[in-house]
Amino acid sequence: MPKNKSTSKIKTAKLIINKNTYELPIYNSTEGESVIDISKLHSQAKLFTYDPGFTSTASCESKITFIDGDKGILRYRGYNIEELANKSDFIEVVNLLIYGDLPNKEQLKKYKKLITRHTLLHEQIINFFQGFRRDAHPMAMMVGVMGALSSFYQDTLDINDAHQRQEATRRIIAKSSTIGAMAYKYSIGQAFVSPKNNLSFSENFLHMCFSNTAEEYKVSPVISKAMDTIFILHADHEQNASTSTVRLAGSSGANPFACIAAGVSSLWGPAHGGANQAALEMLEEIGSTKNIKKYLNKAKSKKDPFKLMGFGHRVYKNYDPRAKILKKICKNVLAHVGIKNDPILKLAMELEKIALNDKYFIEKKLYPNVDFYSGIILRAIGFPPEMFTVIFAIARTAGWTAQWTEMIEDPIQKIGRPRQYYTGNKSLKYGTKRSRKNTR
Numbered sequence: 001m002p003k004n005k006s007t008s009k010i011k012t013a014k015l016i017i018n019k020n021t022y023e024l025p026i027y028n029s030t031e032g033e034s035v036i037d038i039s040k041l042h043s044q045a046k047l048f049t050y051d052p053g054f055t056s057t058a059s060c061e062s063k064i065t066f067i068d069g070d071k072g073i074l075r076y077r078g079y080n081i082e083e084l085a086n087k088s089d090f091i092e093v094v095n096l097l098i099y100g101d102l103p104n105k106e107q108l109k110k111y112k113k114l115i116t117r118h119t120l121l122h123e124q125i126i127n128f129f130q131g132f133r134r135d136a137h138p139m140a141m142m143v144g145v146m147g148a149l150s151s152f153y154q155d156t157l158d159i160n161d162a163h164q165r166q167e168a169t170r171r172i173i174a175k176s177s178t179i180g181a182m183a184y185k186y187s188i189g190q191a192f193v194s195p196k197n198n199l200s201f202s203e204n205f206l207h208m209c210f211s212n213t214a215e216e217y218k219v220s221p222v223i224s225k226a227m228d229t230i231f232i233l234h235a236d237h238e239q240n241a242s243t244s245t246v247r248l249a250g251s252s253g254a255n256p257f258a259c260i261a262a263g264v265s266s267l268w269g270p271a272h273g274g275a276n277q278a279a280l281e282m283l284e285e286i287g288s289t290k291n292i293k294k295y296l297n298k299a300k301s302k303k304d305p306f307k308l309m310g311f312g313h314r315v316y317k318n319y320d321p322r323a324k325i326l327k328k329i330c331k332n333v334l335a336h337v338g339i340k341n342d343p344i345l346k347l348a349m350e351l352e353k354i355a356l357n358d359k360y361f362i363e364k365k366l367y368p369n370v371d372f373y374s375g376i377i378l379r380a381i382g383f384p385p386e387m388f389t390v391i392f393a394i395a396r397t398a399g400w401t402a403q404w405t406e407m408i409e410d411p412i413q414k415i416g417r418p419r420q421y422y423t424g425n426k427s428l429k430y431g432t433k434r435s436r437k438n439t440r
């Protein structure tokens, strides 16, 4: 039984191997699937479990985010994502994820101040930026600068000090938006714009991206609400690839900035956070509703590696609730910026309709995910596709830091160390075998 006893044992599973029976405890989750505790299996039965991609493995106990993939439910600390998207703002959601409950007015005001005072970056980080090529992908700069924060903020590296952990968390969340905006400015050859702490988190990010030395960007309420909703919807998503990466990196005792940099790297991949850039690029490549059939056939073909970006999810076997919210926001934003008939939105809606009625997508339960509509919104706001994953990363610093904190504070936390199913050579004597396939 986990030492913190927050899960209840309901029954045991019996595993019979060569006439030996092993009893494995089953713990009841508050909601969703129960788990079989196999942590003692190796010491008792000298066997490992094998689960590539962790499709059946719970890597930790967590109280932060709940997903019911069949019903299309997403909750942060018990609150439905739809309600949070309507009634909350990003910093309130950050507070909820990290501290476990919604703050009252006074607490929220105080928390906003605590985050905001960390938006500035050490001046020397500007020199650090100058080292990147002008055509560097903004995610490359995100990974590098996030990791480099550990060399600038050495007074918050002690993971065993609760105060330092909290301060590091606030630094990461506040500074990620400044770093993201700097990466954008650097990539377009404009001067960096300093944060303005009288603005909300989302307004400030838009200001740092779109104001310049000659002109102040006027943040409209429709755009800042859309930006804030995008941040809320991407804030956490339980044990996905990047969050698991943060937890695994942190399990060795690595400092929080290094762990978050590892998370940013994992997020970058097109199967994860990089899908928003890939989805928009795919829509642009399809170009016209005439070509939908051709691309659907490519997605269905076993011989073609092409996948419909923005479709499918490891956990959601129903419409991703975040995509539903973004579909509505998308229409508002396009109307606000005066795009009456965006051909890309039209194409996206047609593609969605056709795919949702296609046997292949129905049978495999492939629905639009969060990345399907976010790119269209971000493009209408004025961001280039290279910035989409950066925006995802800024939002996800909330979930990563909440999950990292939960892991550090978990009494049963150990270094993460998966085992393997070895299928390589048995012991060889040097020189006895030379493979022709040794140049892979």
Ligand code: CMC
Residues within 6 Å of the ligand: 237, 240, 270, 271, 272, 273, 275, 299, 300, 306, 307, 308, 309, 310, 311, 312, 313, 314, 315, 364, 366, 369, 370, 371
């Ligand atoms: N287009 C065509 N076929 C697909 C797609 C797709 N987008 N997604 C899954 N499939 C097929 C897949 O080929 C497999 O077929 P088969 O059973 O014949 O081998 C079947 O559906 C099951 O898919 P899977 O690859 O086993 O599912 P997974 O859980 O390993 O992968 C996924 C989930 C999100 C990586 C995958 O659906 C995908 O690559 N989608 C496109 C990229 C994308 O939009 N990613 C964003 C995810 S949401 C944002 C985030 O949280 O990061």
